[in-house]
Amino acid sequence: MVPLSYYLILSAILFTLGVAGFLFKRNIVTIFMSVELMLNAVNLTFVALSYSLRQLDGQIIVFFVMVIAAAEAAVGLAIIITVFRNRESLNVDRIDLMKL
Amino acid sequence: MYQLLFFVFAGAAVGFAINLLLQRHPIHSALSLIGVMASLASLYLMLGAEFIAAAQIIVYAGAIMVLFVFVIMLLNAGEEERTQRSRFAKYLGLPLILLLVTSMAAVIYRQVPQDAMVRFGDFPGRTADIGRRLFLNYLLPFEVVSIVILVAIIGTVVLARKDSETEGPGKAVVSEK
Structure with a gap:
């Protein structure tokens, strides 16, 4: 038996690590992976609260989050490929102009 | 036993996430993220969510991460360059991150009742019930999500298309052959 709050605090820790990665990393692909980490942390919260409330709606929302995450990953990676083709760099400090 | 499994998988998830932050090469970060997702899948199983697991x-660990690894290899992404641009992040970053996690933990401790326990097998979230609810109560969001995916497919194809005549992705839409 584990208290429910352990799950929620684990989720908070993972979310914070995602925020840290988003802010500290300089590679655009790794920044994108940090966003995925944050989405996963939120999913854990949904599943834990779905267990606690004995309702399946949380799991269905997680399902939708996964679908949106897949679509977001596909579009985001396409944008990254386009940016790399134009800038020849993945470092976000060098991608700081809207126009070439 | 349950407690032991929880701490093993929770520790693995946090360890892999920290490894994601510390690794300089994107492919190592991607492999760490796969580890996080596998640990989270085990935690979902322990919460009685077999379908979600x-x-x-x-x-996640299959489709999305394959996409990530594919892009990393396609772009031949090398080691991350270190830049020392932000002194603010250097000195205040870690304290602010710790402040964020402690404030979230404080809110959780205040809001969640202390006697709420998680017991294995207590809540069998049956996959059949999820499907029934998905197609009865959540039918409209389901259809909207399918449109979102269609738009995402079209957007991805347009964005990632390589055009030989014009340069720049903006013109790719105009130059239909």
Whole structure:
């Protein structure tokens, strides 16, 4: 038996690590992976609260989050490929102009 | 036993996430993220969410991460360059991150009742019930999500298309052959 709050605090820790990665990393692909980490942390919260409330709606929302995450990953990676083709760099400090 | 398994998988998830931050090469970060997702799938199983656990492995650790690894290899992404631009992040970053996690933990401790326990097998979230609810109560969001995916497919194809005549992705839409 584990208290429910352990799950929620684990989720908070993972979310914070995602925020840290988003802010500290300089590679655009790794920044994108940090966003995925944050989405996963939120999913854990949904599943834990779905267990606690004995309702399946949380799991269905997680399902939708996964679908949106897949679509977001596909579009985001396409944008990254386009940016790399134009800038020849993945470092976000060098991608700081809207126009070439 | 349950407690032991929880701490093993929770420790693995946090360890892999920290490794994601510390690794300089994107491919190592991607492999760490797969580890995080596998640990989270085990935690979902322990919470009685078999369908979500399977979908986590198939969709996240399978499809999405394959996409990431594919892009990393396609772009031949090398080691991350270190830049020392922000002194603010250097000195205040870690304290602010710790402040964020402690404030979230404080809110959780205040809001969640202390006697709420998680026991294995207590809540069998049956996959059949999820499907029934998905197609009865959540039918409209389901259809909207399918449109979102269609738009995402079209957007991805347009964005990632390589055009030989014009340069720049903006013109790719105009130059239909």
